[in-house]
Every structure is written in C-alpha cells, then in structure tokens.
Amino acid sequence: MSHFDIIVIGAGPGGYAAALLASQRGKTVALIEKQNLGGTCLNWGCIPTKLYLGATAHLEGLHSQSRLRLCSGSVQMDMGALKKRKNAFVAATHKAMACCLDKHGIALVQGQAALLDKNTVRIDDEAGQTLTFETLVIATGSSTNWFAGLEPDHKRILDSTDLLDLDEAPESLAIIGAGAIGLEMADFWHRLGATIHVIEAAPRIAPAEDEEIAQTLHGMLKRKKWNIVTGKRVAGLASEDESVLVRLEDGAEIRVEKALVAVGRKPNTPGLGLENAGVALTGAGWIITDDFLRAAPNIYAIGDVNGRTLLAHAAEHQGRHAILHALGETAAPYAPGPIPGCIYGSIEVMRAGHTAAELTAQGKTVTVSRANLGANPISQAHGQAQGLVKVAWVDGVVHGVTAVGHGASHLVTLAEIMVRDRWTAHTAHEHIFAHPTLDEALRDALIAPPEDK
Amino acid sequence: MSHFDIIVIGAGPGGYAAALLASQRGKTVALIEKQNLGGTCLNWGCIPTKLYLGATAHLEGLHSQSRLRLCSGSVQMDMGALKKRKNAFVAATHKAMACCLDKHGIALVQGQAALLDKNTVRIDDEAGQTLTFETLVIATGSSTNWFAGLEPDHKRILDSTDLLDLDEAPESLAIIGAGAIGLEMADFWHRLGATIHVIEAAPRIAPAEDEEIAQTLHGMLKRKKWNIVTGKRVAGLASEDESVLVRLEDGAEIRVEKALVAVGRKPNTPGLGLENAGVALTGAGWIITDDFLRAAPNIYAIGDVNGRTLLAHAAEHQGRHAILHALGETAAPYAPGPIPGCIYGSIEVMRAGHTAAELTAQGKTVTVSRANLGANPISQAHGQAQGLVKVAWVDGVVHGVTAVGHGASHLVTLAEIMVRDRWTAHTAHEHIFAHPTLDEALRDALIAPPEDK
Missing domain, CATH: 3.50.50.60 (FAD/NAD(P)-binding domain)
Structure with a gap:
C-alpha cells in the first residue's frame, strides 16, 4: 500500500x-x-x-x-x-x-x-x-449524454466521439442540440460538403448566449443554407438501412445520412x-x-x-x-471571475462575464453598447460583412462582453480582461489598439453610446 | 475669409x-x-x-x-x-x-x-x-521614400502604391527593404505565385524587431523558399526591357520581373x-x-x-x-505608453513595449521568458509548428512582449495591456485564458521561468 x-x-x-x-x-x-x-x-x-x-x-x-x-x-x-x-x-x-x-x-x-x-x-x-x-x-x-429515444447506435446515430472518427463526410447531417459542440461539428462537416440540419429544443440556437448574439448567429448560419429548427424537441431517432429518420414532436420528419446527439453531458x-x-x-x-x-x-x-x-x-x-x-496557500473561497467561453468555426461566438439579460435578472440597471464586427476591416478582408460586439454595462463599468462573427474567439481574452479589470469607456481610450485589428471592434463597442436594454 | x-x-x-x-x-x-x-x-x-x-x-x-x-x-x-x-x-x-x-x-x-x-x-x-x-x-x-539609384519608374521599379495596383502577379519580385511594408507585400505576391527576393541593408530583416524574433522569422521565411539577403546595400536598380537588374554593393546581381523599393518614408x-x-x-x-x-x-x-x-x-x-x-482638458505631456505594432501575413510579428536589447541599453537588468508559439494547438491546427513568444522583464514586471508565428497580430492588444498594466507572472494566473486559444501562448510565456539575456 x-x-x-x-x-x-x-x-x-x-x-x-x-x-x-x-x-x-x-x-x-x-x-x-x-x-x-x-x-x-x-x-x-x-x-x-x-x-x-x-x-x-x-x-x-x-x-x-x-x-x-x-x-x-x-x-x-x-x-x-x-x-x-x-x-x-x-x-x-x-x-x-x-x-x-x-x-x-x-x-x-x-x-x-x-x-x-x-x-x-x-x-x-x-x-x-x-x-x-x-x-x-x-x-x-x-x-x-442522451435522452430516451435518442440513444446513439454509433453507426448512424452518433455522439461527438463517433463523429470525430468518420472517414468521410455524410451527405447530410442532423445535429440534435445547438450548443457549442453541435455547432462546431456541423461547421466542420458542412465545409466538407454535408447538408446541415440543426434541431434545438430551446427557443434559439446557442441557448447559453445573449439572445441578440444567438439571433445574429442564426441569421448568419441561415445564409450558409443550414436548415435550423428551434423550439421543437426530437421525439425519436430511427436508424434505417441507409439513413436516420429524425421525428420531431410536431410530427415533422427529417431524413439524413447521419445524426449527432449533442444534448448535453x-x-x-x-x-x-x-x-x-x-x-x-x-x-x-x-x-x-x-x-x-x-x-x-x-x-x-x-x-x-x-x-x-x-x-x-x-x-x-x-x-x-x-x-x-x-496546501494552505489560500484560505479564500473559489471566485473565478468572468469565465471566457467560445464557439469556434467559420462564424465564431465569444463571451466573458454576464449577458445583459442575466444582469437584469439580478436586479441591476443595465445598459448595452454595440459595434458592428462585420464593418471591421479584418472581418471584411475575410469576406464576412456581418457580426456584432455587444457590451453590457452596470454603473458605467463593463460587466459582460460578447461577440459573434469572423474570428470572434480571438477576442475572448481581451473581453475577459475588460470585465475582470472593470474597464470603463475611459479605460478603452487609455489603451492604444493597433490598426487594423479585430480587437478594434471591442474598443468601438466600448466607446459607442450606451443604450437601454 | x-x-x-x-x-x-x-x-x-x-x-x-x-x-x-x-x-x-x-x-x-x-x-x-x-x-x-x-x-x-x-x-x-x-x-x-x-x-x-x-x-x-x-x-x-x-x-x-x-x-x-x-x-x-x-x-x-x-x-x-x-x-x-x-x-x-x-x-x-x-x-x-x-x-x-x-x-x-x-x-x-x-x-x-x-x-x-x-x-x-x-x-x-x-x-x-x-x-x-x-x-x-x-x-x-x-x-x-527612396535613395539615389533606387528611383521608382513606376513600371518595373515600383513603390508600395504601384505594387498594390498590379493586375497580375510578377513571376519574380525583389523587395528592397525588409520592414513591415516590404514583408507584407512579399507575402501577398508570393501567395499568388511570385518568387521572392528580399534585400535588406541592415544585418537582419525586420530590423526594428527583437533580434531573436527577427531571426526566427528569417528561418520561417527561408522554409517558404524566399531568397533573403541581409547586410548588403542595393547599389542600383536598372529597368530593362522585360526585367529589373538589382545590383548589390558587392557586385552580385539579381534579375527579377519587378522590384519594390520600400526603404522608408x-x-x-x-x-x-x-x-x-x-x-x-x-x-x-x-x-x-x-x-x-x-x-x-x-x-x-x-x-x-x-x-x-x-x-x-x-x-x-x-x-x-x-x-x-x-481644449485644456489635459495639461499632461503626451505619454502614449507601449505602442503596439504588427507585421501581417502568413507569418506574423507583433510587439508592444520594449525589446530586451532596448531595455538593456537603458541600463536596466533584464530577464526574458519564452513560449513556443508553434506548439500552441491553434497554430498547429493551421499547419504552423514554428513560432516564438518572448517577454522582457525588469524587476518581475513585464516591460515588453513580442511574438512571431501564425496569427501573432491577434495577440498584440493583449501584449499592450500586459505591458501598460504592468503584469507580473501572478497577474497571468489571476486571469482565465480560454482553451484553446493563441492567447494561451502569451500566458505560457509569462509563467515560464525567466532566463538571463
């Protein structure tokens, strides 16, 4: 022993x-x-x-x-x-x-x-x-994880591990659950030619994100010709000879070559x-x-x-x-501060700190300010003219920063710093942002006039 | 009036x-x-x-x-x-x-x-x-700007404005002056098929950058089969029928279709x-x-x-x-703090604050710490296994951060913040860096053991 x-x-x-x-x-x-x-x-x-x-x-x-x-x-x-x-x-x-x-x-x-x-x-x-x-x-x-009726058979009904192990792109792919895992996998196989169907039981895709960010993402993915169904549960998945039949709770059916179950852990x-x-x-x-x-x-x-x-x-x-x-080196409770998070891919999402809705639910008086990430020259250079940066403020101090668009994951540490170090619009002026960088869109959002909601 | x-x-x-x-x-x-x-x-x-x-x-x-x-x-x-x-x-x-x-x-x-x-x-x-x-x-x-003997004729001997206006890639291109402008232009036309020759009078390319960063960049560009000549002046440029003859001070000659003069402003x-x-x-x-x-x-x-x-x-x-x-809103002298700067392209360079050599020249006792940017998973994912982040320290406080490698321009605002806000290794632990991001390479460099020089 x-x-x-x-x-x-x-x-x-x-x-x-x-x-x-x-x-x-x-x-x-x-x-x-x-x-x-x-x-x-x-x-x-x-x-x-x-x-x-x-x-x-x-x-x-x-x-x-x-x-x-x-x-x-x-x-x-x-x-x-x-x-x-x-x-x-x-x-x-x-x-x-x-x-x-x-x-x-x-x-x-x-x-x-x-x-x-x-x-x-x-x-x-x-x-x-x-x-x-x-x-x-x-x-x-x-x-x-999966729910009853959505058990992976690891042949046509897959979990994320199975989907990483495919040898070729399916002709069509249904993603059950539009969180980060589902959306990133969909993006990858879409690049390789798969037709994408996304089915999310919540009223919107990326349900953990700010509503406006999620809606912007939704619009951008629709332009890529993804079929996105929200607010509907999948009643069952049936693996058939050459396909999977996805049955929605309202009776609608979608037939695909493969389905990914990404409904949680x-x-x-x-x-x-x-x-x-x-x-x-x-x-x-x-x-x-x-x-x-x-x-x-x-x-x-x-x-x-x-x-x-x-x-x-x-x-x-x-x-x-x-x-x-x-080891006794700290006696403090665990307080992580803002935890940065991203959805990666062709269109990315990042977030640090709270969304405006979360802050409002905490009883705080919230204002927001925005910048158009798609107007940023680096985004434009990569052919992406859409996108959004959104800052949530309480008492003139940044409480949350989130963005959707080209390369948004590159902004996440900066967002974390802005929230954790309690930046104000004045702080944004104290720092020199290199031109041209995607980062400038964060600065632009910080110095934009605050609006209600 | x-x-x-x-x-x-x-x-x-x-x-x-x-x-x-x-x-x-x-x-x-x-x-x-x-x-x-x-x-x-x-x-x-x-x-x-x-x-x-x-x-x-x-x-x-x-x-x-x-x-x-x-x-x-x-x-x-x-x-x-x-x-x-x-x-x-x-x-x-x-x-x-x-x-x-x-x-x-x-x-x-x-x-x-x-x-x-x-x-x-x-x-x-x-x-x-x-x-x-x-x-x-x-x-x-x-x-x-140009020096005597290097006057652009705007047909074959070009300035940066001319080079942006070409309708097709030259078969071969000589870049006279390996600063940011020259290197970015070379990278672009190389992607479109041009054979690249870079001639720099200073002992190294990117002469404004940290020596180790510039040497790493040099090695990475050599692997892209660029012909790089350093420490030699161009004695003259002769525009001929279908080409430009670049004569170096040591008598060597390089014949190219076009030459860019990027020796300053x-x-x-x-x-x-x-x-x-x-x-x-x-x-x-x-x-x-x-x-x-x-x-x-x-x-x-x-x-x-x-x-x-x-x-x-x-x-x-x-x-x-x-x-x-x-307007009388400030009476303070102009003190910009660290000014971020980048060289963009397939292999990027970024810098904020001072290089180790600059700090040493100021009489300061300098240590440096490093991380391998090429080991970062985002860099690896983009097929780039080389790169370097280097931090210059004085008295345990970050005084300069510089990097070369894939996507380094995305790191520049973070570097500026680290220098301006006087980060220590401890500050790097206070912030949560999202995984996986390129930004983690900066954190890794900050928490790496300091070395002399």
Missing part, C-alpha cells in the same frame, strides 16, 4: 494541472487515469475539433471569397490523412504529458479508481493496488465509491462542492464533475485553486 | 479623429485634404494590404495543409476582381467618412494648404480661399509654408514637437509628420491628445 500527500483522479486538463502544481510544491502525488491522458478535451473534444476546424479553415475561405467572385477552384481534403494527423498530435501530447509527469516524480496509475473510505482508494488494475492519501482531488470529468461519478467517503451528489450525479471546491474536508472536486462550468480552462483554474487551498 | 476654432490639415487616421473629437467638443472645425479621405492607411497602406492578405489567406492555408498532405487542389485568384473589391471598400469608406464629417458639421476643404502666418492658411483651390484658426493640427503624414512637409508660422523641421523635414505635440504655441503636429511613430493608431492617439490639450 502506497501513501501520497495528494491523489488526483482523472488526468484531464484540471487533474493534470492540479497534479503538476502539487508536485511543484513538494508534495508526493499520484495521478489515476482509467483511459487517456488529457481527458475529453485532448482526446475527443476541444483539441480534435480545433485541429479539424483549423485544417479546413481554407475551405471556408475559399467558399467566402468564391461567393465574392474573387477566386475559383476546388480543394479536396484527405479525411484519412487529417484523422491520422489528429491522432499523431494527440499521441505526441500524451507522450509529452507522460514525460512531464515522470520528470516531476508524479506516479501515473492506470485504472478505474474506487474510494474505500475517506483516505483510501482501490485501483481496478491487475494488481488491485490500494493507495492512501491526505488529500484527494476528483477530476473525473463528464461524458456525452453527464458526470463521470458512477463506480467511484463516493458514498464511502461522504461525498454527496446532486441531479444526474454531479458532485456537490462547498465554496472552496471541497466535497468533503479532505476531498476536492474540480472540473466538469462538479457541474459548475463544463470547460477545460475552468477545470484547470479550479485545479489550481484546490491545490493552493489544500 | 472663414474663421474656425480648429483647423486640421490632413484627413488621415490622425487628422480625421482629431477633427471629429474637436467637433464633438463643440468647436468649429475645418478639415483640409488635398487628396483622399483616410490618408495612406486607407488608400495605399494598411487597409488595402490587409484586404489583399485576408482575401488570399485561404491560399496560404491551402499551401500549408497541402504540405502536410491533408488536401489537394488549386485556387485561382481573380486579381482584377480583388482590386475592384478593394477599391469599392475604400470608396465606401470615403463616403462613410464624408457623411460623418457632414453630420458633425465639419467643413471639408479640398486642396493643398499653405500657412501664411500663425493663424492663417491659404488653400490652393480655384477660389484660393483663406481660412483663419485659433488652433492648427498638422497631420499631413508621410510618403514613400519621408514627411509631407514641403509646400506647407511652415516657416511662416514658426514651425521648425529636423532631418528630412520632420516637424519638431514639444512634449505636448506642439510645433508652435497654437500649432500641433501629429502622426507620421512629427516622425515619432509611423503608425495609423499612433496618429489617432496623438490626435486625441492634441485636441484634449488644446
């Missing part, structure tokens, strides 16, 4: 960062992972999708410049080669991560972990080894023996944490599994706080 | 911004322009080059993904259509600017201005009108009658300004023409200061 100061379960972005920091602080550390280093983000999430979107960005450029009649031609992607490159990048990252763990003297333990009590974890490996710890960090993440808590350590769950099995990210006096839960924010960088940030708190 | 509170000569980015601000503050304003609204930036500089680079970004994407064998195909640009679109964008911007001036009640006066005394300017138009002012802002900018001061108003010049005719950007008690000189910083956004920032100072 080995003993460690700190054991981390789950080697995704949060768990990996937590393990490294604990080791850098001189603690003995074990990192338990049942599958691949890097978690969903590296293996089946952010990174593969961004590799696919980046590698095909020129297809989108070709389309938009062709629409303007500035060029002609055709480009064929080799999907097999792209998958191979993606897999090589992921494998190289696995190797680099393992090497870094080794260099820091962190014990990497492969297997499923189950808590026996509040200081002991058993590994489901051949040796069936048992490890003890002072402090535990649970960072087991989340998995793709569920926490990876089953089988962890959490009940043996006094860790409580809520809802679909999310771990309940206190203000310090603790699920028990010596047990922290960070990242997707605590259900706070399902984003890799949020997990990493929480992991840092958990370790600093466990 | 009309009288104005404020007269601005030159409707480039600096003059235009100054005129608008003065008008918004309730002053009577005239804006004198002898050519086009928007100055060099809009008509022959930043904007046309960025429109050309943006509209052909997909060619670069095609090349880089083809090199990785991820795709195949070909794309033909229609250079005539691209020029037309560029001209249409510029014309639409002229119209929008004129409309905005009109809305603000600013008198737009077309013609060459000449000062008669320190309160009077005569316009060289048909009416030969004379205007008087309380305060004058000179914002006449700069023009392309000269101030637009001749003919302004500055001597009649007590305005003094230095060097090639740059206006001498005091700490408040004044060339005389009631005369300000902003932008290129004062020789401080030849960048559109610097001009705009100076224009704002000049007006606020003239």
Whole structure:
C-alpha cells in the first residue's frame, strides 16, 4: 500500500494541472487515469475539433471569397490523412504529458479508481493496488449524454466521439442540440460538403448566449443554407438501412445520412465509491462542492464533475485553486471571475462575464453598447460583412462582453480582461489598439453610446 | 475669409479623429485634404494590404495543409476582381467618412494648404480661399521614400502604391527593404505565385524587431523558399526591357520581373509654408514637437509628420491628445505608453513595449521568458509548428512582449495591456485564458521561468 500527500483522479486538463502544481510544491502525488491522458478535451473534444476546424479553415475561405467572385477552384481534403494527423498530435501530447509527469516524480496509475473510505482508494488494475492519501482531488470529468429515444447506435446515430472518427463526410447531417459542440461539428462537416440540419429544443440556437448574439448567429448560419429548427424537441431517432429518420414532436420528419446527439453531458461519478467517503451528489450525479471546491474536508472536486462550468480552462483554474487551498496557500473561497467561453468555426461566438439579460435578472440597471464586427476591416478582408460586439454595462463599468462573427474567439481574452479589470469607456481610450485589428471592434463597442436594454 | 476654432490639415487616421473629437467638443472645425479621405492607411497602406492578405489567406492555408498532405487542389485568384473589391471598400469608406464629417458639421476643404502666418492658411483651390484658426493640427503624414539609384519608374521599379495596383502577379519580385511594408507585400505576391527576393541593408530583416524574433522569422521565411539577403546595400536598380537588374554593393546581381523599393518614408512637409508660422523641421523635414505635440504655441503636429511613430493608431492617439490639450482638458505631456505594432501575413510579428536589447541599453537588468508559439494547438491546427513568444522583464514586471508565428497580430492588444498594466507572472494566473486559444501562448510565456539575456 502506497501513501501520497495528494491523489488526483482523472488526468484531464484540471487533474493534470492540479497534479503538476502539487508536485511543484513538494508534495508526493499520484495521478489515476482509467483511459487517456488529457481527458475529453485532448482526446475527443476541444483539441480534435480545433485541429479539424483549423485544417479546413481554407475551405471556408475559399467558399467566402468564391461567393465574392474573387477566386475559383476546388480543394479536396484527405479525411484519412487529417484523422491520422489528429491522432499523431494527440499521441505526441500524451507522450509529452507522460514525460512531464515522470520528470516531476508524479506516479501515473492506470485504472478505474474506487474510494474505500475517506483516505483510501482501490485501483481496478491487475494488481488491485490500494493507495492512501491526505488529500484527494476528483477530476473525473463528464461524458456525452442522451435522452430516451435518442440513444446513439454509433453507426448512424452518433455522439461527438463517433463523429470525430468518420472517414468521410455524410451527405447530410442532423445535429440534435445547438450548443457549442453541435455547432462546431456541423461547421466542420458542412465545409466538407454535408447538408446541415440543426434541431434545438430551446427557443434559439446557442441557448447559453445573449439572445441578440444567438439571433445574429442564426441569421448568419441561415445564409450558409443550414436548415435550423428551434423550439421543437426530437421525439425519436430511427436508424434505417441507409439513413436516420429524425421525428420531431410536431410530427415533422427529417431524413439524413447521419445524426449527432449533442444534448448535453453527464458526470463521470458512477463506480467511484463516493458514498464511502461522504461525498454527496446532486441531479444526474454531479458532485456537490462547498465554496472552496471541497466535497468533503479532505476531498476536492474540480472540473466538469462538479457541474459548475463544463470547460477545460475552468477545470484547470479550479485545479489550481484546490491545490493552493489544500496546501494552505489560500484560505479564500473559489471566485473565478468572468469565465471566457467560445464557439469556434467559420462564424465564431465569444463571451466573458454576464449577458445583459442575466444582469437584469439580478436586479441591476443595465445598459448595452454595440459595434458592428462585420464593418471591421479584418472581418471584411475575410469576406464576412456581418457580426456584432455587444457590451453590457452596470454603473458605467463593463460587466459582460460578447461577440459573434469572423474570428470572434480571438477576442475572448481581451473581453475577459475588460470585465475582470472593470474597464470603463475611459479605460478603452487609455489603451492604444493597433490598426487594423479585430480587437478594434471591442474598443468601438466600448466607446459607442450606451443604450437601454 | 472663414474663421474656425480648429483647423486640421490632413484627413488621415490622425487628422480625421482629431477633427471629429474637436467637433464633438463643440468647436468649429475645418478639415483640409488635398487628396483622399483616410490618408495612406486607407488608400495605399494598411487597409488595402490587409484586404489583399485576408482575401488570399485561404491560399496560404491551402499551401500549408497541402504540405502536410491533408488536401489537394488549386485556387485561382481573380486579381482584377480583388482590386475592384478593394477599391469599392475604400470608396465606401470615403463616403462613410464624408457623411460623418457632414453630420458633425465639419467643413471639408479640398486642396493643398499653405500657412501664411500663425493663424492663417491659404488653400490652393480655384477660389484660393483663406481660412483663419485659433488652433492648427498638422497631420499631413508621410510618403514613400527612396535613395539615389533606387528611383521608382513606376513600371518595373515600383513603390508600395504601384505594387498594390498590379493586375497580375510578377513571376519574380525583389523587395528592397525588409520592414513591415516590404514583408507584407512579399507575402501577398508570393501567395499568388511570385518568387521572392528580399534585400535588406541592415544585418537582419525586420530590423526594428527583437533580434531573436527577427531571426526566427528569417528561418520561417527561408522554409517558404524566399531568397533573403541581409547586410548588403542595393547599389542600383536598372529597368530593362522585360526585367529589373538589382545590383548589390558587392557586385552580385539579381534579375527579377519587378522590384519594390520600400526603404522608408519621408514627411509631407514641403509646400506647407511652415516657416511662416514658426514651425521648425529636423532631418528630412520632420516637424519638431514639444512634449505636448506642439510645433508652435497654437500649432500641433501629429502622426507620421512629427516622425515619432509611423503608425495609423499612433496618429489617432496623438490626435486625441492634441485636441484634449488644446481644449485644456489635459495639461499632461503626451505619454502614449507601449505602442503596439504588427507585421501581417502568413507569418506574423507583433510587439508592444520594449525589446530586451532596448531595455538593456537603458541600463536596466533584464530577464526574458519564452513560449513556443508553434506548439500552441491553434497554430498547429493551421499547419504552423514554428513560432516564438518572448517577454522582457525588469524587476518581475513585464516591460515588453513580442511574438512571431501564425496569427501573432491577434495577440498584440493583449501584449499592450500586459505591458501598460504592468503584469507580473501572478497577474497571468489571476486571469482565465480560454482553451484553446493563441492567447494561451502569451500566458505560457509569462509563467515560464525567466532566463538571463
């Protein structure tokens, strides 16, 4: 039986960062992972999708410049080669991560972990080894979810992992659930020729975003000839010989070659023996944490599994706080500030801080100011004449910045800084924005006259 | 004879911004322009080059993904259509600017201005009108320059304005002068098929940049098969029947279809009658300004023409200061803080604040920290595995940030903020950087261990 100061379960972005920091602080550390280093983000999430979107960005450029009649031609992607490159990048990252763990003297333990009590974890490996710890960090993440009637068959009815593994573009693709995952996947396969149908049960696509931003995105995607259905649930998916029949609750039917179910995520808590350590769950099995990210006096839960924010960088940030708190370097409650988030692709969305509607719901008096991102020369140069930056203000201080349009993901850190550092219109004048940059659209929105609502 | 509170000569980015601000503050304003609204930036500089680079970004994407064998195909640009679109964008911007001036009640006066005394300017138009002012802002900018033996013939030996006006790509192109203008133009025409030769008299290309950044850029351009000659002057350019012969000082010769002379800029001061108003010049005719950007008690000189910083956004920032100072809204000397600057294209460079060498020359004890921009997943996704971010530190505070690689121009505002707001490594931890973004490479460089030099 080995003993460690700190054991981390789950080697995704949060768990990996937590393990490294604990080791850098001189603690003995074990990192338990049942599958691949890097978690969903590296293996089946952010990174593969961004590799696919980046590698095909020129297809989108070709389309938009062709629409303007500035060029002609055709480009064929080799999907097999792209998958191979993606897999090589992921494998190289696995190797680099393992090497870094080794260099820091962190014990990497492969297997499923189950808590026996509040200081002991058993590994489901051949040796069936048992490890003890002072402090535990649970960072087991989340998995793709579905509702009854929408179960993936992994052949025609797919989850996001399946869709990343296709060898060629389907002729047509239905996306059930228009959040970031669904929209990014749709964008990629659209570039490769798929006809896109998006079905979202909420009244609008990108339901987490500001309503005006989501509506602008909707309009921009319609111009790309996507069929978008909102406010309707999918009653069922039937996999047939060569197609999938998507049945909507109102009886309408859409027949497609493949369907992606992207209706949410569920926490990876089953089988962890959490009940043996006094860790409580809520809802679909999310771990309940206190203000310090603790699920028990010596047990922290960070990242997707605590259900706070399902984003890799949020997990990493929480992991840092958990370790600093466990080590007594901070006694403060976890207060992340504005958490930046993006939807990537040909038309991007970014957001940091609160939307105007969220602030209004908090009882605050909100004004907004706007700039036309499509008027920005960098956006124009890339053939995109639409887009919007929107700033939400309370008492003359920036409380939220969001945007939709070409390259909006490049604006997200700047937006986070504007919110976190409590910028005013005056702050925007103090800084020199290089010309021409997309960033100028944020400045323009900050110095635009505020309006009600 | 009309009288104005404020007269601005030159409707480039600096003059235009100054005129608008003065008008918004309730002053009577005239804006004198002898050519086009928007100055060099809009008509022959930043904007046309960025429109050309943006509209052909997909060619670069095609090349880089083809090199990785991820795709195949070909794309033909229609250079005539691209020029037309560029001209249409510029014309639409002229119209929008004129409309905005009109809305603000600013008198737009077309013609060459000449000062008669320190309160009077005569316009060289048909009416030969004379205007008087309380305060004058000179914002006449700069023009392309050349040395003896390098005079453009505007047929084969070109300046940057000529090169933007070509109807097809030359088979081969020599760029005399490897600053931002030369390198951006070379990148554009290289995408359209031109073989590129770059000749720079300084010991390295991009001589204004950090040496390590410039060397990294050099290596990356060499991989694109550019012929780069540094540390050698061009002795002469001879336009022949179908080609230009570039003779280097060491006797070597390079024969190309076209040559671009991009060896600097000269101030637009001749003919302004500055001597009649007590305005003094230095060097090639740059206006001498005091700490408040004044060339005389009631005369300000902003932008290129004062020789401080030849960048559109610097001009705009100076224009704002000049007006606020003239109106008594500030009594402070002009202190711009770090001025961001970029070289755009397939491989970009950005910089804000000082280089390590500049700080060392100021007698400061400097450390640097680095991150590999090419390891960033967004860079990797776009097929670029090289690149560098470099941070210069004094006493644990960021004093300069610079980078070379894919999309580096997207990092420049963030770099400016880091320098101006005196970030430390701790500040980088306080902010959440969205994953994956290029911005993370800046964070990685900030939290990397500092090294000497």
